[in-house]
Amino acid sequence: MPGSTHPLPPHLAIELPGLHAYAGAVSVAAGSAIGFHVSSSVPYRFSLSRVGPDPDDASLDTVVHADPAWQPEGVQAIHPGSYVWIERGLQGPLPSFTLECWISPWDFGDRQAIVTQLDDASSHQGYGLLIREDGSLEFRCHGPDRAGCLTGPRLAERTWAHIAAVFEAGAMSLWLNGERVALGTGPSLCDPGPAPLRLGAQGMRGVACGFLDADMAMPAVHAAALDAAGVARRANLRAQRSDGPGLLACWPLSEGRGARVTDVSGQGRHGEIVNHATWNIAGPAFDAARVPRFSAGMGEHDPQSEATRHGLRFASDDLVDCRWTETHRVSIPIDVQPGLHVGRFEFELEGREVRYDATFVVRRAPAAEPAPVLVLCATNSWRAYASSPFARNVAGAAHWPRRAAPLPNSHPDAPAYNHYTPHRKGQPTYFAGLRMPWPNAATDAFYAPEGTGFCQGPRLERHLHAWLERNGYAYDLVSDLDLHRDPSLLGRYRCVVINGHSEYWSAPAFEGLDQYLCEGGSAVVLSGNTMYWRVSFDEEGTVMEQRKTLTPPDEQDGALPKHAAPGGPHGEQYHSQDGQRGGLWRFNDRSCSDVIGLETAGWAFADADDFGVYRVHDAQHFLYHQPHETGLGVGDTFGHAPGGALPRAIGHEWDLSIATLRRMTHHVPEGAVLPAPHHGIQVLAQGIRRVPGAMDAYLDFFEGATESLGGLSAEMIYWERPQGGRVFHAGAVGASWVLGVDEVFGLLLRNVLHHFGVQPT
Structure with a gap:
C-alpha cells in the first residue's frame, strides 16, 4: 500500500497547475528505453536530447527523439501526508475504551488527527483523538443517541507527552502525563462505524486528511476505561512496554524499517504506512548521551534492540513517490554517446514560452568497449x-536561492522540503524520493x-x-x-x-x-x-x-531550535534502511x-x-x-x-x-x-x-x-x-x-x- 506497486487508499489530492515531470530512472544504458511521468495542465511538445556544450544555447543539443505535435496529457495529482492505514477497525457498540499514546508535536496551525476511526462526513459514528489548530487536545465520541466532544489543554511543541482518552458509558476524560486535565459527557455507547482505523490521519467523505505533524510512540486501544492508577502506570512506563489486559490494539512501533506496523494485541489490527513516514526516532525515554558524537563508538550499534528508539514520525507533507503513470516511453539508440540527456517539454504558460527539462544520464551500451x-x-x-520539486514554471533558466531555499511553489500545499530545508512543520528531512520531479x-x-x-x-x-x-x-x-x-x-x-x-x-x-x-x-x-x-x-x-543531526552549538539546552534545518536531534543518526549509523x-x-x-x-x-x-x-x-x-x-x-x-x-x-x-x-x-x-x-x-x-x-x-x-x-x-x-x-x-x-x-x-x-x- 505505501509503495508505488500497491494501490493508495483514498487520500486528499492536490492538483498542480503548469507542467511537472520526472524520468523513470536516474540513468539508462544506450540501447534500452526510458519512461517519463508527466502532469500537465497545458498542451506541450515533447522531445529527448543529449545536451550540448553550452547550457545557454539549446540549439547545440542533439535531438534523439521528437514528437511532432502538441499533446495535452492531463493533470496527475499528488497525495502528500504520511499516516498508518489499518483496514480492520474496532467493532461496536463500545461501552468503554481507552485510547493512549505518546506524542511529540512539531507545530500547530492545522487540525491534526492522532488516533481515529472517524469520517467527518458522518455525524453519528466514529471516535477520535485529535489536535486542534491552536494545539489543544480534542476527544470525540459518536453514538446512537448523541455525539460528545471534549477539549483539553494545549500541548507543548517538540516535547513528549503521554495522552490518554477514556470513555465509559457516557463519561469522557482526557489525561496528560498521568493527570486528568478534562472531564465531560458523551453518548451512552460509542459506535466506531465503518471508517478504517488510522494513526496520524482521519477521514473526510472516505478520503484521508487531517495529517499529523508529530512523533508518535506506543499507541494502544484498551477495551477497559483505565482509572487514575492505570493511566499513571502507563505514563510511567515511558512507552517501553506494551503490556496490559484487554487490549483491542497495540502498536509498539518497534519495526524500525519497512511499511508494516504490527499489532501485538492478538486482534490482528496490523497497519501499513502510507507515504513512508520516519522510523528510528528518539523516543520518550531515549538518552542521547549514550550515542557518541564523533565516532561510531560502542553501545549503540543496533538501534532496533533499543526500545527507547521505538516510534514513528509523521509529516503532513511527506511524499517520496508521486505514483504518476508513465506518459511517454522512448528507446535510446544503441550508438548514442554517453552523456547528460533531458526529456524536454516546451509549452506556453500565461503568455510566456517555457521549457521544462527532466534530466537523466545515458550510460554506454553494456556490450560496448x-x-x-x-x-x-x-x-x-x-x-x-x-527543494520545491513542484516549483512554479518559469521562463528561462531557473535560479535557485542559496542553501537550496525553496522557489515559489506551484501550489501552496505542495511539498517544498529537501535535505537543506525542513518539512512544513519543522521536521528534519531524512528521505528524498527518486520518483519525484x-x-x-x-x-x-x-x-x-x-x-x-x-x-x-x-x-x-x-x-x-x-x-x-x-x-x-x-x-x-x-x-x-x-x-x-x-x-x-x-x-x-x-x-x-x-x-x-x-x-x-x-x-x-x-x-x-x-x-x-x-x-x-x-x-x-x-x-x-x-x-x-x-x-x-x-x-x-x-x-x-x-x-543529519544537530551539533552541540545548534542545540539549545537539549531542545531543537524552531524550524531547525536540516538536522534532527542527536541520536537519530541510525538509518532505517540498513540500521547502520x-x-x-x-x-x-x-x-x-x-x-x-x-x-x-x-x-x-x-x-x-x-x-x-x-x-x-x-x-x-x-x-x-x-x-x-x-x-x-x-x-x-x-x-x-x-x-x-x-x-x-x-x-x-x-x-x-x-x-x-x-x-x-x-x-x-x-x-x-x-x-x-x-x-x-x-x-x-x-x-x-x-x-x-x-x-x-x-x-x-x-x-x-x-x-x-x-x-x-x-x-x-x-x-x-x-x-x-x-x-x-x-x-x-x-x-x-x-x-x-x-x-x-x-x-x-x-x-x-x-x-x-x-x-x-
Whole structure:
C-alpha cells in the first residue's frame, strides 16, 4: 500500500497547475528505453536530447527523439501526508475504551488527527483523538443517541507527552502525563462505524486528511476505561512496554524499517504506512548521551534492540513517490554517446514560452568497449538539494536561492522540503524520493550566489564533459546510484573522475572507490565537500536516506531550535534502511581523507567576490611540466578567467588535508580523536580566498568554527597512496567551472590524465 506497486487508499489530492515531470530512472544504458511521468495542465511538445556544450544555447543539443505535435496529457495529482492505514477497525457498540499514546508535536496551525476511526462526513459514528489548530487536545465520541466532544489543554511543541482518552458509558476524560486535565459527557455507547482505523490521519467523505505533524510512540486501544492508577502506570512506563489486559490494539512501533506496523494485541489490527513516514526516532525515554558524537563508538550499534528508539514520525507533507503513470516511453539508440540527456517539454504558460527539462544520464551500451575515463555524476547531491520539486514554471533558466531555499511553489500545499530545508512543520528531512520531479537538476539551472553564474549541479558538471569532448578524450558517464549498485564497474577504467559537488556517498560506493584505488586505480577529484555525508537506498533504489543531526552549538539546552534545518536531534543518526549509523563519514570512523586525501573544511554563500583562485605552491612538481609545460612559477595564480575574472574555482565549498585541519583544530572534544596526517601527500597549489563573506564558515575537523590560515581554503594535491592507487584532488566545488576559460588549468589536467595513462583519441 505505501509503495508505488500497491494501490493508495483514498487520500486528499492536490492538483498542480503548469507542467511537472520526472524520468523513470536516474540513468539508462544506450540501447534500452526510458519512461517519463508527466502532469500537465497545458498542451506541450515533447522531445529527448543529449545536451550540448553550452547550457545557454539549446540549439547545440542533439535531438534523439521528437514528437511532432502538441499533446495535452492531463493533470496527475499528488497525495502528500504520511499516516498508518489499518483496514480492520474496532467493532461496536463500545461501552468503554481507552485510547493512549505518546506524542511529540512539531507545530500547530492545522487540525491534526492522532488516533481515529472517524469520517467527518458522518455525524453519528466514529471516535477520535485529535489536535486542534491552536494545539489543544480534542476527544470525540459518536453514538446512537448523541455525539460528545471534549477539549483539553494545549500541548507543548517538540516535547513528549503521554495522552490518554477514556470513555465509559457516557463519561469522557482526557489525561496528560498521568493527570486528568478534562472531564465531560458523551453518548451512552460509542459506535466506531465503518471508517478504517488510522494513526496520524482521519477521514473526510472516505478520503484521508487531517495529517499529523508529530512523533508518535506506543499507541494502544484498551477495551477497559483505565482509572487514575492505570493511566499513571502507563505514563510511567515511558512507552517501553506494551503490556496490559484487554487490549483491542497495540502498536509498539518497534519495526524500525519497512511499511508494516504490527499489532501485538492478538486482534490482528496490523497497519501499513502510507507515504513512508520516519522510523528510528528518539523516543520518550531515549538518552542521547549514550550515542557518541564523533565516532561510531560502542553501545549503540543496533538501534532496533533499543526500545527507547521505538516510534514513528509523521509529516503532513511527506511524499517520496508521486505514483504518476508513465506518459511517454522512448528507446535510446544503441550508438548514442554517453552523456547528460533531458526529456524536454516546451509549452506556453500565461503568455510566456517555457521549457521544462527532466534530466537523466545515458550510460554506454553494456556490450560496448568502455572508454578509458569514467566520469561520475553527483546525482545524490542533485537529489539532496532538490527543494520545491513542484516549483512554479518559469521562463528561462531557473535560479535557485542559496542553501537550496525553496522557489515559489506551484501550489501552496505542495511539498517544498529537501535535505537543506525542513518539512512544513519543522521536521528534519531524512528521505528524498527518486520518483519525484527535480527541476533544480535542469542542465541550465543556476545556483546562488546570484550574479556569479555559478551552479553546483548539472550546469557545473557540463563544463568537464564539454572540455573532455573538445580535447578528444573519450569518457563514460554513470550516476551515483549506478556506482552504489555496482562498485565493481570502476575496475573497467584507467581513471575515474569525481566531478562537481560530490557530497553524498553510500557505503558500497565509498568502499568500492577505496578498493579500486587499492588495486592500482587512479582518481581525479574535481569536487569539493567531497564524500561528506553517508547515504543509503531502499531495496528498489527509489528512496535515498541520510541522517543529519544537530551539533552541540545548534542545540539549545537539549531542545531543537524552531524550524531547525536540516538536522534532527542527536541520536537519530541510525538509518532505517540498513540500521547502520549515518551522518558524517568522518564521525563513522571512516574519513574520506583516507581514500582521497582531503576532508571538507568549510563553505561560503556570499557574492561574486567570494570566489578565490589557486596559488602555485610546488612549482617544480612534474605535473606542471610533463608532458605539457604550464609555465607556472611559485606564487602564480590559476583557476580563474583571464585577469582574475569570474569564473574562479575557490568558493562555495572546499577541502583541506588532515595536516592543515590539525593546524586549524584548537580543541579536541571529549571522546574524540584527531587523526594523524597522511604520508606522501604533495601539495601542488593552495586555494586562497582573500575576501571574507558574511556567510563564511571555516570548520575544524570536528565541525567547530575556526579561522582560516591567511585565506587558505582549499588544497590541490597529488597523492600516491601507501595502500595503493593515485589521486589528484583539486579540493574545490568550482574546479570544473574554470575549464574552458583557463588554458593553464586545462594543461595541468591534461598532464594528470597523461600520467594516469589516458590519452586523447
